[in-house]
Amino acid sequence: MPQLAFANSFWETYDQLEKQVRSGVRKAMSKFQQLSIAELYADKGLHLESVDKARDARMRTIRITDFWRGVVLAPDDGSDIFLLLNVVPHDDAYTWAAKRLYTVNTATRALEVRNVVAIEQLTPPLEQAAANAPVLLFEKHSDTVLRDLGIDDQVLRAARAISDRAQLEAFGSLLPEDQFEVLQYLAEGFSPEEVYRDVVAERRPADQSSEVDDSLARAITNTRTRITLVTSPDELAEILDKPFAAWRVFLHPSQRRVAYRVSYNGSAQVTGGPGTGKTVVALHRVKHLLSRSPDRRVLLTTYTNALARALRENLAFLLDDDEQLARVQVTTVDAFANRVLREHAGRVLSPISDNDGRQIWRRVCRQQNLPWNEQFLASEFRHVVLAQDVRTHDEYLKVERRGRGSSLRAAQRSQIWSAIEAFKAELRSAGKTTHLQICGEAADVLAGGEHQYDHVVVDEAQDLHPAQWRVLRAAVKAGPDDLFITGDPHQRIYDSRVSLRAVGISVTGRSSRLRINYRSTAEILAWSTRLMADVAVDELSGDGGDTLVGYRSLLHGGKPRLAGFPNEQAEVAAIAGWARDLIAQGVPAADIAVCARFNLTLDKVFDQLTAEGIPAVRVRDQPGADVDGVRLATMHSMKGLEFRCVAVIGVNEKALPFAKEITPPDVDLRQYESDLLKQRCLLFVASTRAREALAVTWSGTASPFLPAGAERQVWD
Numbered sequence: 001m002p003q004l005a006f007a008n009s010f011w012e013t014y015d016q017l018e019k020q021v022r023s024g025v026r027k028a029m030s031k032f033q034q035l036s037i038a039e040l041y042a043d044k045g046l047h048l049e050s051v052d053k054a055r056d057a058r059m060r061t062i063r064i065t066d067f068w069r070g071v072v073l074a075p076d077d078g079s080d081i082f083l084l085l086n087v088v089p090h091d092d093a094y095t096w097a098a099k100r101l102y103t104v105n106t107a108t109r110a111l112e113v114r115n116v117v118a119i120e121q122l123t124p125p126l127e128q129a130a131a132n133a134p135v136l137l138f139e140k141h142s143d144t145v146l147r148d149l150g151i152d153d154q155v156l157r158a159a160r161a162i163s164d165r166a167q168l169e170a171f172g173s174l175l176p177e178d179q180f181e182v183l184q185y186l187a188e189g190f191s192p193e194e195v196y197r198d199v200v201a202e203r204r205p206a207d208q209s210s211e212v213d214d215s216l217a218r219a220i221t222n223t224r225t226r227i228t229l230v231t232s233p234d235e236l237a238e239i240l241d242k243p244f245a246a247w248r249v250f251l252h253p254s255q256r257r258v259a260y261r262v263s264y265n266g267s268a269q270v271t272g273g274p275g276t277g278k279t280v281v282a283l284h285r286v287k288h289l290l291s292r293s294p295d296r297r298v299l300l301t302t303y304t305n306a307l308a309r310a311l312r313e314n315l316a317f318l319l320d321d322d323e324q325l326a327r328v329q330v331t332t333v334d335a336f337a338n339r340v341l342r343e344h345a346g347r348v349l350s351p352i353s354d355n356d357g358r359q360i361w362r363r364v365c366r367q368q369n370l371p372w373n374e375q376f377l378a379s380e381f382r383h384v385v386l387a388q389d390v391r392t393h394d395e396y397l398k399v400e401r402r403g404r405g406s407s408l409r410a411a412q413r414s415q416i417w418s419a420i421e422a423f424k425a426e427l428r429s430a431g432k433t434t435h436l437q438i439c440g441e442a443a444d445v446l447a448g449g450e451h452q453y454d455h456v457v458v459d460e461a462q463d464l465h466p467a468q469w470r471v472l473r474a475a476v477k478a479g480p481d482d483l484f485i486t487g488d489p490h491q492r493i494y495d496s497r498v499s500l501r502a503v504g505i506s507v508t509g510r511s512s513r514l515r516i517n518y519r520s521t522a523e524i525l526a527w528s529t530r531l532m533a534d535v536a537v538d539e540l541s542g543d544g545g546d547t548l549v550g551y552r553s554l555l556h557g558g559k560p561r562l563a564g565f566p567n568e569q570a571e572v573a574a575i576a577g578w579a580r581d582l583i584a585q586g587v588p589a590a591d592i593a594v595c596a597r598f599n600l601t602l603d604k605v606f607d608q609l610t611a612e613g614i615p616a617v618r619v620r621d622q623p624g625a626d627v628d629g630v631r632l633a634t635m636h637s638m639k640g641l642e643f644r645c646v647a648v649i650g651v652n653e654k655a656l657p658f659a660k661e662i663t664p665p666d667v668d669l670r671q672y673e674s675d676l677l678k679q680r681c682l683l684f685v686a687s688t689r690a691r692e693a694l695a696v697t698w699s700g701t702a703s704p705f706l707p708a709g710a711e712r713q714v715w716d
């Protein structure tokens with residue numbers, strides 16, 4: 001009986017196939033487990049046939065449905081593993097198969113694929129351009145060095161003509177995988193010795209003593225990082241049911257470099273635009289830290305409970321080792337602070353919601369007849385008092401009100417201080433407090449105590465407030481690898497301004513940036529980054545500005561759909577139609593998300609979808625991955641999530657910016673600007689959740705955050 005294996009190129013498309021095609025795949029695959037090789041070739045339904053003019057004589061196609069074909073690499077050397085490469089529409093299958101060549105890497109002994117036709121076509125023009133290039137990317141490495149790392153003749157010729165990293169990335173999808181990875185590492189500045197150790201030696205099979213077995217089957221079993229070998233029918237079913245997670249195995253060198261650096265001599269920071277794999281890097285860093293010694297304990301934090309749950313699941317997926325998993329605590333900073341007070345001080349505190357907080361400020365304003373509104377006072381409390389840990393009236397009189405755009409005389413400060421005291425007193429009498437106050441107290445409790453953790457890894461760091469940073473700082477002893485911080489300042493949606501240095505965290509000389517987006521198509525990214533084109537954004541650590549320069553995606557797809565509607569009813573109806581069309585095209589409802597600024601808008605979408613028989617669920621109800629239904633979420637709760645198709649709706653001038661949350665410019669100009677920025681970031685976050693398709697809609701007048709000309713778009 002032959003054996004069956006799947007190449008990673010297969011998984012890239014399998015997740016997106018329609019149900020009927022998937023079931024065709026299962027049926028065809030089960031034949032490989034039931035029939036002999038001779039029977040496979042004779043099977044009428046499978047139609048295992050060679051590909052005309054194929055550059056690789058082992059290429060075969062098989063029938064999946066009337067319209068879909070599988071592409072298979074068939075052994076021709078007496079070995080018995082068939083490798084399923086791809087499932088593609090009939091005509092594309094032959095073109096795809098004809099151009100590809102599978103070879104065994106001379107250094108790693110693994111099977112690799114190249115688009116041999118495209119490399120042949122593209123190398124000569126690249127060489128012509130290279131003749132005038134001032135520098136070439138690999139000029140400092142000799143042919144011998146490159147060959148020792150597994151680079152073969154065709155790739156060597158192409159590599160010699162590449163002048164920069166962007167060209168290498170653009171060429172990358174055509175090149176054999178291990179060879180491309182070697183070139184990426186060299187381009188990132190790793191030495192040939194490091195590349196040999198990290199890429200080649202890691203993959204090269206240990207048993208090199210006997211003469212080399214160059215059968216296809218051996219090459220396939222040597223290619224663990226890209227090929228899954230199926231050993232039983234149960235395993236086949238399991239593999240085809242389980243989503244394939246490339247991030248577990250394939251890290252880009254720029255990701256691997258930061259995640260697996262042996263040690264940082266202090267805190268380290270990783271920034272990058274949406275979808276660049278910051279969370280993936282944080283997870284791999286946890287794995288690295290845990291494996292350094294059997295007694296290391298790690299605290300991994302993120303912003304919301306939903307994200308913490310996702311991190312926990314993904315970490316279990318990555319580690320596959322219960323002992324290591326037991327040494328990690330995954331939680332939000334607020335939950336961690338709460339636990340500290342409960343366990344160390346025996347105090348159980350209940351925090352109020354933002355909404356309740358606003359109401360108390362409003363009451364205090366009225367009672368004390370103050371000339372400031374509740375928005376101003378809440379910001380003063382958050383950005384000055386809690387941020388700088390101001391505890392007394394005297395301290396408040398002297399404090400430098402960093403980041404505030406209004407000046408206050410001493411008498412005004414006293415007035416505000418008494419409002420703050422009244423706010424706190426009202427909370428106390430109701431037996432309540434705020435999340436940030438809990439963090440402040442927890443930091444006090446932890447300071448000077450025993451450290452429970454050896455390392456703290458922080459994801460979604462851009463929204464943490466200085467009080468939250470203080471708890472994290474106090475949770476781990478200052479020293480090598482104390483904090484590993486990932487975040488994106490362009491996704492700051494809670495207006496937390498922080499100077500990490502001021503809370504005792506320095507990342508100087510230990511900051512890196514990720515630039516390749518793995519989530520969204522270049523078209524979605526281009527549109528989304530335009531939203532942020534003309535605004536200045538502060539760095540994560542508070543030292544200088546952040547930039548999206550060099551941020552790019554290698555994926556391609558359709559352009560975002562934008563359109564305005566005369567009223568909300570028409571908009572909601574159009575969105576229901578959009579979801580219905582996607583589902584009809586085979587996109588599972590759970591891969592579609594509709595998000596809006598307000599829950600009220602989502603209620604209307606929910607009603608419309610359910611009236612049309614389209615299942616819908618709220619993200620806030622935390623539906624499991626197996627629950628069917630279009631996901632409905634507010635823009636805030638889209639943070640950190642991703643979906644194949646996303647509609648951002650209600651993007652009109654009343655919602656974005658939402659006037660109630662904007663400090664008037666005459667009250668505090670800087671606060672006004674940062675209130676506006678935070679709402680612009682919200683639209684950026686929502687738009688960058690989409691992997692393949694993005695729709696942005698509004699009714700009435702479009703939001704001023706949308707790029708000029710948006711209002712002329714029509715919904716076709």
Ligand SMILES: Nc1ncnc2c1ncn2[C@@H]1O[C@H](COP(=O)(O)OP(=O)(O)OP(=O)(O)O)[C@@H](O)[C@H]1O
Pocket residue numbers: 246247250251252255272273274275276277278279280281488491517518519639640641642688
């Ligand atoms: N090396 C990789 N190979 C394949 N997929 C990857 C890789 N790195 C990241 N991804 C995928 O890219 C997507 C985005 O990754 P991740 O969520 O880690 O990005 P992020 O930078 O944290 O995003 P955001 O800031 O928008 O929340 C995920 O689907 C992840 O699985």
